[in-house]
Structure formats: C-alpha cells, structure tokens
Amino acid sequence: MTQPRSKRLRTRGWVLACLTALVAALGLTPANTPPVAAATARPATVPAAPVGSTATEAPKGEATAAAGRLSPTPHGFASLAGGTTGGAGGEVVTVTDQASLAKYAAADGRYIIRIKGTIDVEPFGSEIEVTSDKTLVGVGTLGEIVHGELHLNPGTRNVIIRNLTIRDSYVEGDWDGKTQDFDGIQMDSVDHVWIDHNRLTHMGDGLLDIRKDSQYVTVSYNRFDHHNKAFGIGWTDNVTTQITIDHNWFNGTKQRNPSADNCAYAHLYNNYLSAQVDDGDPVWSYGNWARGRTEMVIENSYYADVQHPYQADETAELVQRGSILKRTFGRHDARGEAFDPRDFYDYRLDRAAAVPALVKRFSGPQRAIGTQTVLNVPADYPTVQAAVDAVPEGNDGEVTLRIAPGSYREQVRIPASKPHLALRGTGDDRSHTRIVHDTPAEYGGSSGSATVLIAADDVTADNLTFVNDFDEAAHDLDGEQALAMKTTGDRIVFENTAFEGNQDTLMTNSPDLRSLSRVYVHDSSVEGDVDFLYGRATTVFDDCVIKALSRGSSSNNGYITAASTWKENPYGFLITDSRIVSDAPAGTFHLGRPWHPGGEPDAIGQVLIRDTELPAAIKDSPWTDMSGFPWQEARFTEYRNYGPGATVTADRPQMSADEAARHTVTDYLAGPDGWAPHR
Structure with missing residues (x-):
C-alpha cells in the first residue's frame, strides 16, 4: 500500500x-x-541554477541565456551534500594522447584535465580509470575518446565529465552488447558525479551505466544516439540512488532512455526522445522506465515516435506532468505520488514545446566549453599565486581567476609561459579585492619589488586593486622604488583597477628595447609621486584618474611619467580623456621626464597628454631633464588639456590637430595585429 x-x-x-x-x-x-x-534537506541556497533562472516554468517565448546552459557548476542532485567540484583546486593539464590521459585521470589528487583532439584508445575497448577529484573536459567540440571506456571504480567520488564525444567501441553484429562489455562511461558505487554536454554513440554495450548504489548524480545536456542500450541506472537491490536527468537528447536509441532500477529519487525533466529504433520489439523498445522501487518524476519532456514513452513497475512510483507526446504508443504509466524535487533543490523548467529546439542547440559538446577554465580563489586555491601555478605551461585556453573579496598579502608572478589569463575580483567594488605586498626595489630591482609581475601576453585584470605599501619612513629610507605592478607582456588590459604606491607604482615595460608590448588601462586609478607611470611599453590611460601625491615639498613633489620608448616606436604613453588630481601645492609637480635606462641613447620617451583635466599642482614648465638627458630631445606633447594646470607656455609643446588625429587610442594599440581592446 x-x-x-x-x-x-x-x-x-x-x-x-x-x-x-x-x-x-x-x-x-x-x-x-x-x-x-x-x-533529504533542501539547501539554504540554490547551487548553480542557470543564469537568470527561477524555480518556476519559463514564460512563453522567454529565451534562456546561453551562459546558463553552459554553466560550469553542477545543478540538481550533484549539487547537494557538499556539491561536485571535480578537479577544482588542482593543476590544469592538457592531454592529447592516451598515456597522458590515463596518467592524470588515475593520479592521486585533484586535476582539471583538458582533452584536446581525438584520443584513440588501444587495445580496442580498453578502460581508462578515473579516480576521485577529477574534471575531464573536452576542448571545444573536438575532444574525443574513441574505442575506449571511462571507468569509475567503487568508492570514487567528486568527478565531472564534460564536453566529450565518446564513440565507436561497437563490435559488429553484437547489437545486444553480449560479446564485450564496452561501455562509454561506467561507474559502480560512486558519489557526486556530473555528466554534462557529452555525446555518447555507437559503443559496445551501454552508453552510460550508473550502477550499484551510486549517489548524487546529475546527467545534463548530453546526446545519446545510434545505439541499443543508452543509459541504465541500478544493478542493485538497495533503493539509494538520487539522480537528476535533464535536457538530454535520446535520438535513434532503442532502450534504457533511461532505465532506472531501484532509484530513491529519479528526476527527469526537459529531455527529448526522438526517432526511437524500430526493430519490432514489443517490450524492449521503450523510453523511460521506473523499475523496482524507483520513485520517478518526469516533467516537461518531449517524446516523438517512441514506443512505451514512460512506464513503471507495479512496485515503482511515477509522476508525469507537462510533457508533449507525438506519435507515441504503448504504455503511458502513472502511479503513486513519487516525490517533489523542490524538496531538494530549485530548478528551472523550460516549456515542453521548446525542448526539441533547445536540446538540439545546447546538448552535446559546445565550442565555448573547455576553452574557458575558471579557477576560484580562495575557494579552490588558497592564494592567487597558487591558482596561477595551476595553469598549464603553454596555456592555449582562456583561464579566469575569480578572486573573492579580501586582502591577499602575496607577490604574484605570471610567467611568459602562461598567457591568456584573466584576473577578476568578484566584489562589488575594486577596493574590495586587494593584492598587497611591501617589497622595495633594493630586493631584486623592479621585478623583485613588484607586487604583481605579468610577463605573459594576453592577460587582463578587472575589478582589482594592486598595492605596494612599503613604508619608506619606517625603514629610514627616502625615494625608494616600490612597484605595485610591472608588466612585460603584450596585449595587457587593466579594466576598473587601482594601483597604489609611491615611487614607480606602475611599470609597463617590454622584454627588450625593440619588442612591442601594449597595455590598455581603462576606467582605473593610479597614484604615486616619483615616476609612478614609467617604462617603454606602448601604454594608454583612457578615462582614468591619476593622483599625484605630495611629498611635502614647496617646490618639487615629483614626476608623473618617465617613459623610455624605443626611438623607432612612434607611440609611448597616451593619457587621454582622464583627470590628473593632486594634493600637492600649486606649481610643484612635473608631467614627466625622459628615462634612459642604463644610459641607453635609443630610449627616447614619447608621451602625449590630451583632452585631460590638469590640476593647479602642475608646473608651468612641466617637463624636466633626467640623468643628463634633456627633456627637449624626448617626444613630450599636450593637446587640448584643460583645468587650472593646463596653461600654455614656451616650455609646453602642443600637438597640432593633424598630428593629434594620428595619435588616438586606436593608433597606439593597433600594432601589426589590429588589437583593439577599447572597442
């Protein structure tokens, strides 16, 4: 009863x-x-609901953002009881061959394993063991495992398998899979597994087998096609498994779509079953089957050309609501009350009528997955440097370090071998996430002093504050270099960032005098007193606030720029559409001076300050000599500045309108590759 x-x-x-x-x-x-x-307890917060989602059915015509469909965080049962994080917190590796895949998949510890290209497994049908705390993710749409099985042994936990094609271990003539047990993915007695955005096709036995008391599993946005036994759950007398199955496409399969045996809770929603194999079998061609003592809930799915679309044993309970059936026949069972999935987690239901289009578009491997990796600090990595260290050498994907609010007292080094990084503060304001250190340049020069050193190309930083808080007075020093940031890479972007220090706060440089490095600083602030914007990289400060700090002098409080541009590079520093502010007395601050590192005569600084507000602190003769090199031999100009410090004197060269038209943000940044981060 x-x-x-x-x-x-x-x-x-x-x-x-x-x-x-x-x-x-x-x-x-x-x-x-x-x-x-x-x-059995619903979480206090909803882990990983799709972007913009609610717990109710989407209104008619509402489109769900693609970002939500590709969320890197699991939902459903895999999100409960501590969640499923896979290899988060471990090293990121890219594999292109079977030996490397087998090595890292079976290794102890956490790994995020990016599978790039096709891996042909030998011998045919062999198993690749996957141990706990692993993420296996295909890079774009080309990550494939051919002729082999991913296998999770009893006791394995916390595994994510995403964005892969697993195919072709089928043995000709063995339609029922009785000759060889060559599954696509098989797991026994595991917990916390997320199978997402994969394509499984034409394997020797089951495409996906979730067996023997496995728990906390979500299977989402996968394609199961061209096969007999698609997806089985159970092989146990215990009523244990909790599983969420959503937005999967079962196309051209015969049975187990899925078959759920003795599942405590099986929640199926927004799945699409189409073009079932028609071989005349009156029993073993079916859609969803609640077997044994399973409690199954089916919501807003779509069945087309399916025999026995959903059925339940007399000992099982099955609730179906909101689904669409087209040209189906056979059993449409409903019995008992099953359970309410919202007692466990929130989720979003798409309209059943929209399911075919949505599932066709978003199921299976996606170009945007695997090319972008997210590392969380400190949730997954205790320090920013630890997250950088996890990035693979020769990184060829976009890696984002999401840095939670807080003050991180450490030095961070991003080597040239780790390009394509993004550092993003997750606080409400850039001041909420600070990377701070206090090393002066006497300990290793500019590179040793910098709180953060970026030697890699294609790095961005957003919503962060970088600080060198070295206290000169406490060390009885005066005029000591102490960098908050040094860059030598090309195509560096700082967006909504702040740089705090005194002397030499921000150095934008290049690997050598003749190398082109470009830096774009937008909607940001920089403060300092002596040469606090300096180096030879082509650098644009666009819509920034530049604060010239007083040193308490009544005559000379410092220098804003010290450019060392290579003589054949027409573009050095551009400060445009910005504000320079100062707490220094009137007429006590220089706009800049020419820096010739080591007396290098070919380092001829170029600085243009245009369309920028200047404070009264700026001197009437704002450019000055440095180390015996006269400022007149450098390339220092202004154009259309305004404010109390924007007087025009004989010592303030003004750029002509014709020249200014060739000195725009685009001109400075384009280079030979047309780089345009400002557009």
Missing part, C-alpha cells in the same frame, strides 16, 4: 533528524557525511 505523502515526508524528516544527530556525534565532515542525510 502506498504511504500517504504527508506521512512519507514526516518519516523522511524523522530520519534526517536522527542521521543529523549521528553525524554530529561522530564528528563527520561534509566529505564523509552519509549522503542520505544530506539529500
């Missing part, structure tokens, strides 16, 4: 209370908490 829903919920609550007390008594951590206890 089916127990009334209210009684069952009370019973579950009593079990939860008992298990919670047991957990507390035993001192168990989330990693070893009995899964049943955690599953």
Whole structure:
C-alpha cells in the first residue's frame, strides 16, 4: 500500500533528524557525511541554477541565456551534500594522447584535465580509470575518446565529465552488447558525479551505466544516439540512488532512455526522445522506465515516435506532468505520488514545446566549453599565486581567476609561459579585492619589488586593486622604488583597477628595447609621486584618474611619467580623456621626464597628454631633464588639456590637430595585429 505523502515526508524528516544527530556525534565532515542525510534537506541556497533562472516554468517565448546552459557548476542532485567540484583546486593539464590521459585521470589528487583532439584508445575497448577529484573536459567540440571506456571504480567520488564525444567501441553484429562489455562511461558505487554536454554513440554495450548504489548524480545536456542500450541506472537491490536527468537528447536509441532500477529519487525533466529504433520489439523498445522501487518524476519532456514513452513497475512510483507526446504508443504509466524535487533543490523548467529546439542547440559538446577554465580563489586555491601555478605551461585556453573579496598579502608572478589569463575580483567594488605586498626595489630591482609581475601576453585584470605599501619612513629610507605592478607582456588590459604606491607604482615595460608590448588601462586609478607611470611599453590611460601625491615639498613633489620608448616606436604613453588630481601645492609637480635606462641613447620617451583635466599642482614648465638627458630631445606633447594646470607656455609643446588625429587610442594599440581592446 502506498504511504500517504504527508506521512512519507514526516518519516523522511524523522530520519534526517536522527542521521543529523549521528553525524554530529561522530564528528563527520561534509566529505564523509552519509549522503542520505544530506539529500533529504533542501539547501539554504540554490547551487548553480542557470543564469537568470527561477524555480518556476519559463514564460512563453522567454529565451534562456546561453551562459546558463553552459554553466560550469553542477545543478540538481550533484549539487547537494557538499556539491561536485571535480578537479577544482588542482593543476590544469592538457592531454592529447592516451598515456597522458590515463596518467592524470588515475593520479592521486585533484586535476582539471583538458582533452584536446581525438584520443584513440588501444587495445580496442580498453578502460581508462578515473579516480576521485577529477574534471575531464573536452576542448571545444573536438575532444574525443574513441574505442575506449571511462571507468569509475567503487568508492570514487567528486568527478565531472564534460564536453566529450565518446564513440565507436561497437563490435559488429553484437547489437545486444553480449560479446564485450564496452561501455562509454561506467561507474559502480560512486558519489557526486556530473555528466554534462557529452555525446555518447555507437559503443559496445551501454552508453552510460550508473550502477550499484551510486549517489548524487546529475546527467545534463548530453546526446545519446545510434545505439541499443543508452543509459541504465541500478544493478542493485538497495533503493539509494538520487539522480537528476535533464535536457538530454535520446535520438535513434532503442532502450534504457533511461532505465532506472531501484532509484530513491529519479528526476527527469526537459529531455527529448526522438526517432526511437524500430526493430519490432514489443517490450524492449521503450523510453523511460521506473523499475523496482524507483520513485520517478518526469516533467516537461518531449517524446516523438517512441514506443512505451514512460512506464513503471507495479512496485515503482511515477509522476508525469507537462510533457508533449507525438506519435507515441504503448504504455503511458502513472502511479503513486513519487516525490517533489523542490524538496531538494530549485530548478528551472523550460516549456515542453521548446525542448526539441533547445536540446538540439545546447546538448552535446559546445565550442565555448573547455576553452574557458575558471579557477576560484580562495575557494579552490588558497592564494592567487597558487591558482596561477595551476595553469598549464603553454596555456592555449582562456583561464579566469575569480578572486573573492579580501586582502591577499602575496607577490604574484605570471610567467611568459602562461598567457591568456584573466584576473577578476568578484566584489562589488575594486577596493574590495586587494593584492598587497611591501617589497622595495633594493630586493631584486623592479621585478623583485613588484607586487604583481605579468610577463605573459594576453592577460587582463578587472575589478582589482594592486598595492605596494612599503613604508619608506619606517625603514629610514627616502625615494625608494616600490612597484605595485610591472608588466612585460603584450596585449595587457587593466579594466576598473587601482594601483597604489609611491615611487614607480606602475611599470609597463617590454622584454627588450625593440619588442612591442601594449597595455590598455581603462576606467582605473593610479597614484604615486616619483615616476609612478614609467617604462617603454606602448601604454594608454583612457578615462582614468591619476593622483599625484605630495611629498611635502614647496617646490618639487615629483614626476608623473618617465617613459623610455624605443626611438623607432612612434607611440609611448597616451593619457587621454582622464583627470590628473593632486594634493600637492600649486606649481610643484612635473608631467614627466625622459628615462634612459642604463644610459641607453635609443630610449627616447614619447608621451602625449590630451583632452585631460590638469590640476593647479602642475608646473608651468612641466617637463624636466633626467640623468643628463634633456627633456627637449624626448617626444613630450599636450593637446587640448584643460583645468587650472593646463596653461600654455614656451616650455609646453602642443600637438597640432593633424598630428593629434594620428595619435588616438586606436593608433597606439593597433600594432601589426589590429588589437583593439577599447572597442
């Protein structure tokens, strides 16, 4: 007799209370908490609901953002009881051959394993063992495992498998998979697994087998096609498994779409079953089957040309609501009350009518997955440098370091071998996430002093503050270099960032005098007193606030720029559409001076300050000599500046309108590759 829903919920609550007390008594951590206890409580927050989602059905015509469909965070049951993070916190590696894949997939510890290109597994049908705390992700749409199986042994936990094509271990003539057990993905007695955006096709036995009391599993946005036995769950007498199955496309498959045997909770929604194999089998051609004592809920799915679209054993419970059926026949079972998925997690239902189009577009491998990796600081990596260290040498994908609000007292080094990085503060303001250190240049020069050193190309930083808070007075020093940031890479972008220091706050340089390095600083602030914008890189300060700090002098409080541009480079520093502010007395600050490192005569600084507000602190003769090199031999000009410090004198060269038309942000940054980060 089916127990009334209210009684069952009370019973579950009593079990939860008992298990919670047991957990507390035993001192168990989330990693070893009995899964049943955690599953029966709905989380206080919704982990990884798609972007812009709610717990209700989407209004007619509403489009779900693609970003939500490609979320790097699991949803459903895989998000509960501590969640599924895969290899987060570990090293990122890229593999292109079977030996490397097998090495890292079976290694101890956490790894994010990017699979690039096709890996042909030998011998035919061999298993590749995947151990705990791993993320396997295909790079774009080309990551493939051919003729082989991914296998998770009993006790494996916390695994993510995404964006792969796993194909072609089928043995000719063995349609029922009785000759060889060559599955696509097989797991026994595992917990916390997310299978997402894969294509599984034409394997020797099951495409996906989730077996023997596996728990906390989500299977989403996959394609199962060209096969007999698609997706089986169970092989156990225990009623244990909790599984979410959503937005999958079963196309040209015969059975197990899925077959769910003795699942405690099986939640299926927004799946698309189409073009079922028609071989005249009256029993073993079917869609969804709740077997044994499974409790199954099906919502807003779409069935086309399917025999027995959903069925349940007499011992099972199956609730179906909101689905669309086209040209289906056979069993359409509904029995019992099953469960309410929202007792466990929130989720978004797409309209059933929209499911075919959505699933066709978003299921299977996607170009945007695997090319972009997200590393979280400090959730996954304790320091910013630890996250940088996890990035592979020769990195060829976009890696984002999401840095939570806080003050990180460390020096960060991004070597030239790790390009394509983005550092992003996640606070509400750039001041909320600060990378701070206090090293002067006497300890290793500019590179040793810098709080952050970026030697790689194609690096961006956003919503962050970089600080060198070395205290000269406390060390009885005066005029000591202490860099907040040094760059030598090309195509560097700082957006909504702040740089705080005194002397030499921000150095934008290049690997050598003749190399082109470009830096774009936008909507940011820089403060300092002596030469605090300096170096030989082509650098644009666009819509920035530049604060010239007083040193307490009544005559000379410092220099804003010290450019060392190579003589054949027409573009050095451009400060445009910005504000220079100062707390120094009137007429005590220089706009700049020419820096010739080591007396290099070919370092002839170029600086243009245009369309910028200048404070009264700027001298009437704002350019000055440096180390015996006269400022008149440098390339220092202004154009259309304004404010109390924007007087025009004989010592302030003004650029003509014709020249200014050739000295725009685009001109400075374009280079030979047409780089245009400002557009």
